Amino acid sequence: MSGVRVLVGTRKGAFVLTSDGKRERWEVSGPHFAGWEIYHVAGSPAAPDRLYASQSNGWFGQLIQRSDDGGKTWEPVGNEFAYDGVPGTHQWYDGTPHPWEFARVWHFEPSPTDPDTVYAGVEDAGLFRTTDGGQTWQELPGLREQDSGSSWQPGAGGLCLHTIVLDPSDPERIFAAISAAGVFRTDDAGKTWRPINRGLQSEGIPDPDAEVGHCVHRIAMHRSRPHVLFMQKHWDVMRSDDAGESWHEVSGNLPSDFGFPIGVHAHEPDTVYVVPIKSDSEHYPPDGRLRVYRSRTGGNEWEALTDGLPQSNCYVNVLRDAMAVDLLDSCGVYFGTTGGQVYASADAGDSWAPIVRDLPAVLSVEVQALP
Amino acid sequence: MIRVVLPHHLRTLARVRGEVELHVEGRATQRSVLDALEAGYPMLRGTIRDHATGQRRAFVRFFACEQDLSHEPPDAPLPDAVASGTEPFLVVGAMAGG
Numbered sequence: 148m149s150g151v152r153v154l155v156g157t158r159k160g161a162f163v164l165t166s167d168g169k170r171e172r173w174e175v176s177g178p179h180f181a182g183w184e185i186y187h188v189a190g191s192p193a194a195p196d197r198l199y200a201s202q203s204n205g206w207f208g209q210l211i212q213r214s215d216d217g218g219k220t221w222e223p224v225g226n227e228f229a230y231d232g233v234p235g236t237h238q239w240y241d242g243t244p245h246p247w248e249f250a251r252v253w254h255f256e257p258s259p260t261d262p263d264t265v266y267a268g269v270e271d272a273g274l275f276r277t278t279d280g281g282q283t284w285q286e287l288p289g290l291r292e293q294d295s296g297s298s299w300q301p302g303a304g305g306l307c308l309h310t311i312v313l314d315p316s317d318p319e320r321i322f323a324a325i326s327a328a329g330v331f332r333t334d335d336a337g338k339t340w341r342p343i344n345r346g347l348q349s350e351g352i353p354d355p356d357a358e359v360g361h362c363v364h365r366i367a368m369h370r371s372r373p374h375v376l377f378m379q380k381h382w383d384v385m386r387s388d389d390a391g392e393s394w395h396e397v398s399g400n401l402p403s404d405f406g407f408p409i410g411v412h413a414h415e416p417d418t419v420y421v422v423p424i425k426s427d428s429e430h431y432p433p434d435g436r437l438r439v440y441r442s443r444t445g446g447n448e449w450e451a452l453t454d455g456l457p458q459s460n461c462y463v464n465v466l467r468d469a470m471a472v473d474l475l476d477s478c479g480v481y482f483g484t485t486g487g488q489v490y491a492s493a494d495a496g497d498s499w500a501p502i503v504r505d506l507p508a509v510l511s512v513e514v515q516a517l518p
Numbered sequence: 519m520i521r522v523v524l525p526h527h528l529r530t531l532a533r534v535r536g537e538v539e540l541h542v543e544g545r546a547t548q549r550s551v552l553d554a555l556e557a558g559y560p561m562l563r564g565t566i567r568d569h570a571t572g573q574r575r576a577f578v579r580f581f582a583c584e585q586d587l588s589h590e591p592p593d594a595p596l597p598d599a600v601a602s603g604t605e606p607f608l609v610v611g612a613m614a615g616g
Binding site: 181183204206 | 525526527528530531561563564565566569570575577578611612
């Protein structure tokens with residue numbers, strides 16, 4: 148592989164960062180869609196120059212931008228996300244029924260085989276799919292219409308479907324995570340879904356081990372071992388060894404088990420990364436020290452990675468979609484902060500350097516390995 | 519010819535500079551002007567009015583002739599000065615911030 152392309156969504160536009168395989172010198176392109184919130188930019192594994200960007204703001208709503216040349220030029224495509232049928236209500240913050248209303252696209256998950264097929268996770272929580280390159284989007288309503296849907300309640304960031312994981316060994320199996328409902332799984336390509344939250348304990352809900360209502364922040368999988376899932380929950384880092392049927396805690400010696408992103412090394416299925424954050428009321432790293440924690444044992448035993456990261460007076464956050472790993476032989480790890488820094492490590496986290504320091508607050512980071 | 523002034527973000531999206539000039543069949547109303555605008559610039563669909571309901575988005579305002587027309591019915595005639603092209607129809611992003 149000749150290089151990497153890092154796709155960065157921020158509060159005020161998108162940026163494309165490119166480098167060769169050494170990942171030492173970077174070219175920065177952007178801001179694209181200046182002034183707009185870019186919740187996510189994702190590339191197609193099947194055609195790396197095909198990119199999709201979620202562009203939105205409070206005035207003019209949602210736009211979807213598509214690029215066919217790796218982010219040099221963009222074209223707006225379809226931006227109509229209509230829930231299937233009469234969508235009914237979910238619970239509002241105060242427990243009253245609230246109509247399902249589309250707000251924005253949080254996350255894209257492109258098909259591994261078809262550049263025109265992309266899943267989109269949206270707020271209010273729903274799963275949409277395009278099969279025509281983004282021109283039209285159709286809801287997979289089985290998730291929203293799942294028995295518990297009317298009881299779902301938003302987290303502080305809204306009722307968002309923020310994580311979509313496609314099982315590489317089974318095209319019928321999809322995992323979706325919703326704040327603050329939990330994780331759901333389909334085994335029939337999205338027709339029917341069920342919650343898979345057994346083992347989660349959340350003190351912020353009336354029944355701590357309820358079937359739904361958990362504020363799951365992110366889940367991750369290694370493609371070689373799709374029955375093993377890792378989760379950063381609001382509090383607690385969790386692991387499942389049975390495709391989500393049950394979960395157990397692997398927070399171990401982390402300084403805080405609150406956080407947002409979680410990622411898995413590209414070549415080592417038991418090497419996992421998290422970024423501990425002090426608490427849900429103090430969204431910054433413990434002790435003002437920005438540390439990525441790595442476990443090489445699939446959880447429980449964690450080591451702090453600090454070389455090149457600020458170890459004093461650092462009070463940024465790292466959001467759920469703002470960490471990614473590349474597929475190069477020496478696995479690269481990337482994350483962006485609410486302070487506008489994007490850090491890269493070309494040696495699996497042993498050492499870090501900023502690619503850029505002063506972007507708008509980073510909402511999402513993805514990375515593509517380029518042929 | 520109807521003259522329409524778009525806010526910065528929508529001019530960028532539509533790739534236009536300055537005013538947009540539209541030919542509107544029949545009576546000039548908010549609905550007929552926006553229909554013509556979206557027909558000429560389909561990338562603007564959903565950014566000014568909701569796709570499904572056709573209602574103005576909450577933080578978008580319509581001004582003309584020093585009047586706020588935002589709450590006028592969508593099929594009400596626009597002022598003669600707008601219909602004749604003497605005055606522009608302004609699509610405005612509501613002011614927000616601190």
